[in-house]
Amino acid sequence: SHFGFNSTILQPQYLWQMGWKDQITQIKSLGFNAIRVPFVPDTLYNTTPVDELSYVVPDLNRDLLGKTPLQVLDLWMAEADRQGMYILLDFHSVSMQTQYQTWFIDNPADFHLIYNNQAYTKDDWIRDLVFVAGRYATLPHFLGIDIYNEPNGVVRWSAGDANMQDAKNFWKPAAEAAATAVLAANPNLLIFVQGITANWDGIENSSIPMNWGENFQPERYQPLDIPSNKLVLSPHTYGPDVYVKSSFSAANFPANLAADWDALFGQFYPEHAVVIGEWGGRYGQGTGGHQDFVWQNALVDYLISKGNPNTFYWDYTPNSGDTGGILDDNLNVIPDKMALLQRLWGAAPPTNQPPSSGSLTVFDDATAPRWALDPWSATSTVQGQVVKSGVSAVEVDATTWGGISFDSRDADWVWTDQPGNLYSSLSFDVSAGPVVGAAMSSLQVSLDLGWGLSAQISNYVPSFAPGVWYHVVVPLSVMNPQSVPFKKIMFQNNAESDLTFYVDNVVLIQ
Template structure:
């Protein structure tokens, strides 16, 4: 980050055209919509609409590798047998390969409800920080792993700058940020606001996580080149705040937004982590007016990087980018976002390979006849006790391959514990992988299997 601007590795200002895709924070322990769609198709659709960043809410149980639900495996055969953690790995890795910047959000401590504080009677601060550090390390080698949103929507008992270590969100955020950056110094730290505060805060109703005002009096002790202030702000479809009934609505809103968070944009990176609504498709008619006014304000302030809530069709109060069929999109919502994006030149990320922490084997593909194949092997993730690699076979011939196998020999004592999209056997360092039942064919002239 340079000044108050998030930049890409080349130093170019990065426009985050973000969307929230939720589900890993629920008791499905999986992104939603997989009962209706293929997961890769949805990521491709996001990219086609112009999104280049995704915020993924998670809860602690998802990180424990439990059984998932809400997936139609006829539509998603390559997800069969994956537990929640491996499914998160798969989704995050694919977003990275597609060039999406990834923000992981610690959303609910119990996978059921948003807590007021970062801890509960059943989930300690120590566990919270451990889970944040776990994610920071697990995905450290993904080039588009952007940052961690420390806690979703502190509210209620949460305070800022009172000196009470049990409730001061700013102090907790500093402790968590220090642990995360020690584990992965490349990440950005997204810190949401609180709700109401006794000091250094106006009396105008704030949203959960939407009050950044105390930052003026009690600035966060987090390195400035790592800190992103990330308020949440909503309209009438979520809750009818008193100021939505003001006779001067919506002209009264910019002053409120400026007080709550906008005035910090000159000194800090400010990225709204959640905003959205039904935009006239049900709900309050005034929500459309509200969203239009917010985009006008964001354009005026130059706050064009945001994460829209949500991709999901099943967000009860806001709806989603997707309609109820989980395929069709609300074109007017997309047009609103494109207006926000189009008035700023932003960098479009491209996937880049990461370094290989262990010597790469030399795979040998085999197929019927004398068909020419090419194999690419990349380590895409690594942690203390293991690593994750992706192997891609490319058919360079003019004939389709029907049935394939791949063999290689590891240079050391590496062992495969999980493998996707193929069937493997291993004897010592020697590995053989054959096609799964759903992917025996590799198309001619550049077709791939991975």
């Protein structure tokens, strides 16, 4: 998730330090293929230019200056679609000021929360859902709409609670009405429906500790009347950094969590599509301490066991108070969180297992034993100012066609062949540093196997942002289709202008 359009600034967070297009590029470069974008009615109707709602770095966001929130959302949707990112719009609340428990406001004491200081009805909510469904219907990567975020409090699934019989608070018929209208406006969309808190109907187990939006138990006996090929059940679940459940203090924590997840939402997969719409936390650095680290790993283990890696992680930027983001306060990617997500996606081993013995680290703070760093038409420096992780990375200042190679040899120039059929890919982190050189798009990586067998890094990082590191994994088949032995890993400026770039964490992966 990348929030901001739902908050009082009505635009993506951190545009006071980052470029909006660069944010999308970075999210894609990290391996995400979809972004959940929360919005509110204010996003659609507030006409104040976004640069008057919050400071926006002009040089990085010039095309947003003077634009209304809706105009900025239009640009954002088009750019994310252009970059091939799937988009889930999330109707996050009826107000930018607070997370309201229902999809309507009929209490006059709360009218001040609404953009026009009037009641906001169920029909208004459906009108706004239909509006965005139709407005972005031509974007092929517009995936779906999460129709309301975390209905809670007075909300019940449907009839059944003797203490809450007002049908206006029943989520099931409201969600069905919204889905019907949205699909009429845009039949290509998926309808993401969140759960509720306890239904108190005497049928479900209402004593299970649950988050807002997490409980789907009534779906088993009061199923949603939404086409099954369009319905996505989208629970929210959080650990102790966000909400401390009684289950976290149980003697059998975290082994006790899977049964609760099964009851609340897991029982429906794979009968239904189930995509967790929010989860996250500071992963050991927040109020929940190490317990949140344990909880997040337990959820990943659970999802792997269910064969369901599809989730939306909360969130991208660091300023979500209880969870933090994928980026830290210095806007560096947090490697532990990314390793957790890559494990879920199947790109990394479980946390209780060491890296594959077949992986070979070539550079991590220093060149590995029996490897050497050699520049040509360039200078290379192992420095500590611009670093992805650890204490050092390689700075390369290359002239025309210059670059560096990591050579598989010792200090006495005794070379060692690396078997071409042993490794599947080359992994590394790359940055343009504080200033993006015009030639960054020409940077390529190859082995010492001849002209033409190279990987253009721009195929993996479409554009670079100042000071941002990008993790790249290149299949060795791109650079070594015949799987022959090689002795060098080469990074080259393939342009007629000088270029400075930085490389860190170079690993051959089995």
